[in-house]
Amino acid sequence: MSTKPYKGFSPDWFTERAPEKSYRSIYKWGDPNAYKIPRERLYTLVKEIFEMTDEDFKERRELGLEEVDIEVPVALAQKHIDALKAIVGEENYALDTYSRLQVAYGQTMYDLMRLRKKIVENLPDIVLYPTDKEQIEKIVEYCSNNEIPLYVYGGGSSVTRGAECFKNGVSLNLQKNFNKVIEVNDVNHTVTVQSGIMGPALEKLLNNAKEEYGTRYNYTCGHFPQSFEYSSVGGWVVTRGAGQNSTYYGKIEDIVLCQEYATPIGNISTDRTPRSACGPSMDHIMMGSEGTFGVLTHVTLRLFKYNPKNHLKFSFMFKNWDDARTAVRECMQGEFGFPSIFRLSDQEETQMMMRMYGISGTPLDAMLKVRGYKDYEKCLLLGFTDGERGYCKNVLKNVKKICKKYGGMSLTGIVTTSWEHGRFSDPYMRDNMQDFGVVIDTLECAVNWDNMEKVHQEVREYCHSRPKTIVISHISHMYPQGANLYFIFITPMDDIEEFKVYHRGILDVIQHSGAAISHHHGIGKLFAPWIEGYIGTNAMGALKALKNYFDPKGVMNPGGTMGLDLPEEEKVFTNGKK
């Protein structure tokens, strides 16, 4: 990734591999050898907005390069440890603090701040690395019978404190040994996997399915969250995640065909037919249960043909946010099919992207201004298509027609290509920025079209109430009835308490504005105080009834997850829907 030196002063960006067993090696995003430093344009912008100078970028802080050398005692009784070891085998467990810390924290900014400050808490007593479904079933049964808290770690990219072991006990690290493809079904166009398989490993096998499995086609699973490289299939499913291409492929709940769970009361194996009328959907009861009902073991996903050559790229600039929003809504309601990537940046994000991609100050920028596309007003739409060639062409043709109608100026596919380059690598920049005290964090929500502007305005207003803060947002993951609204805030901040208050404030505003508090990040323990306020107390009771049925001893992901065992005083009710 980017290593070009700046023309001006260049901060001493940390570009080395984090030391083995260090705090940084845990919180650092992604590939241990990769990093991404902001381009000089962005660095300049950041200094300008935050009123910082090169001086502020001379000293790095709280890098967490030190080894995790504290010893957190194991509280679990030896007889339990012996019993669990007997299930997974001598090779497949760990008791050292580093391995335990590794599976407890995810990728929330709160996790990063704690690790930079060497705050170690909520560790499991033991980490197990099961190799098959039967081992997981035995572990679940054992933990329930002996009332031992049980957590699951997949790819480690949770931004909801989803895997954090509030009650200690056992954590299953599924990534290590529980990551095989069980079956590629060429007739049904499905793949069945062990839930710990990571996105890229699965995608690589599918893209080469003809060779790997002798299938008729090469396939894709169509699910590419920004965390793609560091997320597991199981994590996608139990949190109800979404990939960036979901406007065409659907969210993970649209991609899942059927699932198998190990729960304390036994196994749940859902209906494998694409649709049925046999009562409430067990698939939809289990998806989104975030490890509180049981452990997802096997999952079958729908497959799509791998046709990257059908990516027809496009980008359009609109004069204002209202026109742009109307255009994308009309596209989504046009019934001509859907683009795959379809991403509309608001005024502030557009401004930022123009600078990041080096368009500001160029002849193109000048031309835009002449034609009435003004700074801090204009909005950028980008995307590409997926599917059969004729389908893709028809989508593009209609998108172009509608965009033109609403004053969209085509910038060709080049802007989309620029965006694609940063698609999975942008998160790397977060660590480098934070080394100098600048925090980049994200929040997202689900909205209907008729409520979108209210949510957008109210959240931005709150975020901007903090001085020197960039708040950029985009609409992505679109549907005919609404979309995901995604907020990224960037601000100099290094106090944990200050962060918590600010973060909580954003969530309050999201909920109060009428949006769903998550479209694809999930609830975990971080968002748990808000869920009852959103879904209502009666619906919450239904989830608790299910929890009590599947997990009568309360051992599955306990400690507030999804609000199921949250103390009354921690609940937040902002929309009166109790």
Place this chain on the structure above:
Amino acid sequence: MSTKPYKGFSPDWFTERAPEKSYRSIYKWGDPNAYKIPRERLYTLVKEIFEMTDEDFKERRELGLEEVDIEVPVALAQKHIDALKAIVGEENYALDTYSRLQVAYGQTMYDLMRLRKKIVENLPDIVLYPTDKEQIEKIVEYCSNNEIPLYVYGGGSSVTRGAECFKNGVSLNLQKNFNKVIEVNDVNHTVTVQSGIMGPALEKLLNNAKEEYGTRYNYTCGHFPQSFEYSSVGGWVVTRGAGQNSTYYGKIEDIVLCQEYATPIGNISTDRTPRSACGPSMDHIMMGSEGTFGVLTHVTLRLFKYNPKNHLKFSFMFKNWDDARTAVRECMQGEFGFPSIFRLSDQEETQMMMRMYGISGTPLDAMLKVRGYKDYEKCLLLGFTDGERGYCKNVLKNVKKICKKYGGMSLTGIVTTSWEHGRFSDPYMRDNMQDFGVVIDTLECAVNWDNMEKVHQEVREYCHSRPKTIVISHISHMYPQGANLYFIFITPMDDIEEFKVYHRGILDVIQHSGAAISHHHGIGKLFAPWIEGYIGTNAMGALKALKNYFDPKGVMNPGGTMGLDLPEEEKVFTNGKK
């Protein structure tokens, strides 16, 4: 509908309006003034296959023209009747046997046989006709508090004994007064209705939405079950129904955006955003609950633009079932979009249709034979498209290409037009045939592509084990991963017990073959013994936990519905998935 006299002997088909208050007026399908007599071709075919003669069609039997004059006593205490009357008002209740019988029976063959034989059982004590949501909420609360069984009647076309009042008590007839459109949302493309609104009333308003509501477009809800004319929106939702155009529009669970229920523990109002990640889906918990958790009051459906001119019709003849099945599967997996109607008849149904549509014996038929499309081997595919024009064209282009590849010969759109004519009127024929002792009944199931032929063969084999029986089937409601398999059997039969044994046998075979026992008819009380065997005992426990939460007194649609309160000995386990 058809009234042309035959060239040969013409049976004395019953074509009059059923007498007021008669048994026939209850069981008769649809419009009181409409009927459909088989064409002479079909009449000849029926005689040929069933080895019947004109003699057998000289005397009609068990027409049920007599008035329902028995008095079934009202067992509900007067204080409860008074309290319920006070909720709905003096005009909005009924205690007479006829009104009570009307809401208790649906359209299963078992219902028809009972009414023809004047078997009256399982009536509610009182029928209420609520006018708004608040009344329904009060009734649910009152019934739960006083442990009075509560049933709901919508359109009356249940084929699962769904609304039958096994425990007597109260039945809400929602069709009469609870049938208004609450809101058409032109921004989100949604409509919110009271659940008792009937399909055609809603569709008519939507098709004229520009005029009726001042919207930008005229709309359609895209949901057209064969029972369209006599089914309510609420019925579609709580049973997880499907329309004939579902291959494009989706099943009702794909069309529903959000819902509101009155349950004994209070109201449930689901998330109105198109997708979210806030735990298990409450929508999918409530859809398919068939009145056992609560009463669906308001429901919001996604809308589509009304573009009937974009119906591009097609039909193809294939040489055999294997090629035809492969072709439609490849279409569904082609990622070029989906046709709206997409219906593949098997060998026997094709043979029947060729005769019904008068193709047998024509030059077209002769040409088919010359080209190798043989009787009892060839299979007919028909359909049309929906959506934006370019999308429709691209779908048709790809369907044509794939069909050609598998030996499909285009028969143009004429065959589809013939099918369309009978689309909603064919059910009328059932009563006229049964007047002469010939039973026409249907069963359907959900299958994956890789299991389809097994299911098809095993069910047909069982059905044919009864002599003189026609069994025709088709694949409709298709998906990339599988489809609905629909069976129609026609056989001379008038003994109820004989019918029950035969019907039960078909269900056993469906379940044993690995199919889901319903794709869109639902479970009700008729299919209830099989559900636990299909979804498994652990999943069944989850549904029972929900039931117990929402309806602790067990007053909502009690008497076996969905297997929730079914005695152990009535359960059927054929696939070992306990």
